Amino acid sequence: MQISGRLIVVPGLNFPVFLAGRRTSPIDGANMNRIFPGHRDGSIMEMIAHYVDTELFPRADFVFDIHAGGASFDHLPTLLAAPPATEKGRIKRIT
Numbered sequence: 765m766q767i768s769g770r771l772i773v774v775p776g777l778n779f780p781v782f783l784a785g786r787r788t789s790p791i792d793g794a795n796m797n798r799i800f801p802g803h804r805d806g807s808i809m810e811m812i813a814h815y816v817d818t819e820l821f822p823r824a825d826f827v828f829d830i831h832a833g834g835a836s837f838d839h840l841p842t843l844l845a846a847p848p849a850t851e852k853g854r855i856k857r858i859t
Contacts, residue, residue, distance in 0.1 A: 774816075
């Protein structure tokens with residue numbers, strides 16, 4: 765089975781927050797998880813969220829969101845994923 769496609773890797777979508785070790789931005793106080801999908805003409809975090817929602821997500825068949833909750837939020841590693849809506853978009857398991 766051959767798989768082809770595009771891989772988009774964003775190692776630090778919310779870099780100021782990552783550096784600060786917080787869930788809220790030191791720039792505008794926004795929490796990316798709370799302001800999604802953002803606004804084109806909003807604060808910097810709203811603009812980043814808007815870009816991801818309107819430019820990156822439409823180009824993806826599958827999205828992995830691997831993120832932390834800041835230094836004050838201790839939680840177990842979690843992966844949330846939704847399969848493609850159509851059968852054609854799903855990868856078949858070969859056994």
